[in-house]
Amino acid sequence: KASGIDIPEDVYTRCNDLLGKILSGNKSLTKEEMTIEFNRAGILTEDERVRRYMLRAEVEGIICSGADRDGKPTYALIEERVAPVRELSKDEALAKLALNYFRSHSPATLKDFVWWSGLTVAEAKSAIGAIGNQLITMQFELQEFFIHESCREAIGDHIQFLPSYDEYLISYKDRSAVLDPQHYPKAFNRWGIFYPVLLYKGRIIGNWSRETKKGKINIDVSFFEPADKVENGPLKAAENRYRKFREEK
Known part of the structure; x- marks a missing residue:
């Protein structure tokens, strides 16, 4: 029972069996297409039932994300989408x-x-x-x-625009080696929200943001300390790399 909806176990079993049937053969279907199939099979789809059916199937390792189609996510059988691997000890x-x-x-x-x-x-x-x-x-x-042993190369002196939640910060319990603790609130808050930051010579030195107007990308940069400010050359090079990345996407 979840969110006031009582779904018996036998209904979940029917849903899982149906998903295995309609997705077989490397098919990927959207949530809307799944709902149509559930209705055809006489399975209730009111309220948030379909979401619960799909969530349960994902938890049990039956389905996973398929390839997006026309901007919409799809679902596929995990045994067909994920290549088999040797079981490890x-x-x-x-x-x-x-x-x-x-x-x-x-x-x-x-x-x-x-x-x-x-x-x-x-x-x-x-x-x-x-x-x-x-x-x-x-x-x-x-x-x-x-x-x-593969990570002994020296850190370069170019600037990197790191996105929110980048592994450079989020992967470490102690971040003081790359970011002065007094500037923690500018890089992330106590509720777990991380912000885009500037990386220079291994250290986080500021924030950046972008705004797109009429197809043009405007980048705004701010530094935590006046002494952290770098020359326009490296900063412009970083902006150009970012713009090229966006264009290639």
Whole structure:
């Protein structure tokens, strides 16, 4: 029972069976098309029932997102859309998770990995130990950081326009190494909202925003400290890269 709607288990079973039938053969259908099929099968679709049917099927691993069609999301059978993979043991899975994390987030601490992964401290330590021969350790401000061997190149001196919720900030429990704590409220708030920020030489130094008028993109930039302000050359280059990215999309 959810939101005042009582849906018996046998109805969920009928829905799951129907979804398996109508989506079979690598088909993708929209919610509206699903609703038509439910009606044809005599399954109630009033209120928010269809959303509950789909949510239950997703939770049970029957359906997943399909390819968007005409700007609308679709659903597909997960067994047809997701390629089969070899089942991993817990140790293998932990090692793979640690490898993927530190190859894309180095340098990072044990606390960062726990924060990002949701693992227990013991599990995180085991995962790090499993790939220890690929990690380099370093001490910085009384903390131990791990760096994957593939991530030892120096940080460039160009500016990057990072979007809201970028992994550069959101993936770490302690963000003080790249952002002065006094400026935290300018990068994210206590309710978990993150803002677009400027990255320069490894540090977050300001905010940026864009506005599109009559097809033209206007970019506004602000710096946290006067000393953080950079020359127009690197800033203009960053704007040009962003504009090119938008055009290619």
